[in-house]
Amino acid sequence: MHSVEEPRAAPRPGLGEACWRGLRGLCPSCGKGRLFARYLKQAAACPACHEPLGHLRSDDAAPWLTILVAGHIAVPVILAVERYAQWPAWLAMTVWPLFAVALALVVLPRAKGLLLSVIWATRGPGSERD
Ligand SMILES: [Zn+2]
Structure with a gap:
């Protein structure tokens, strides 16, 4: 697969480094x-090092992790604000759902990047390769 003129590949990073890269949306x-070509669609291959990425599949693990993380951020924030602010119901019913959706949209690609990097680094079963 590797052509002769390609530079010698850098050593494969460890799991921690790969996860940190994936969390930032970078090639593990x-x-x-960039790991993602669009919001949640990973590139077929890394534009910089040509590492194949399109075959990695995290399935529903990213939404699961997003719910876990966003819930643990949103609930304390909502409870803290609701304790001190006497918001009318219409305001709370407008702000908190929008806050939760925005938070989920921020966390989701990071969760997917992290999980794809774990699969890549561990050559997990989601990689559909050896
Ligand atoms: Zn790369």
């Missing part, structure tokens, strides 16, 4: 190219 292999 080189940390330079």
Whole structure:
């Protein structure tokens, strides 16, 4: 697969480094190219190091992790604000759902990037490769 003129590949990063790269939406292999071509659609291959990425599948793990993380952020914030602010019901019923949706949209690609990087780094079963 590797052509002769390609530079020698950098050593494969460890799980922690790959996860940190994936969390930031970067290629788990080189940390330079973007992991995602669109919001949640990963690139077929890294634009920088050409590492194949399109075959990685995290399935519903990313939404699951997003609910876990966003819930643990949203609930304390909502409870803290509701304790001191006497918001009318219409305001709370408008602000909190929008806050929860916005938070989920921020967390979701990071969760997917993290999980794809774990699959990539561990050569997990989601990788559909050896
Ligand atoms: Zn790369």
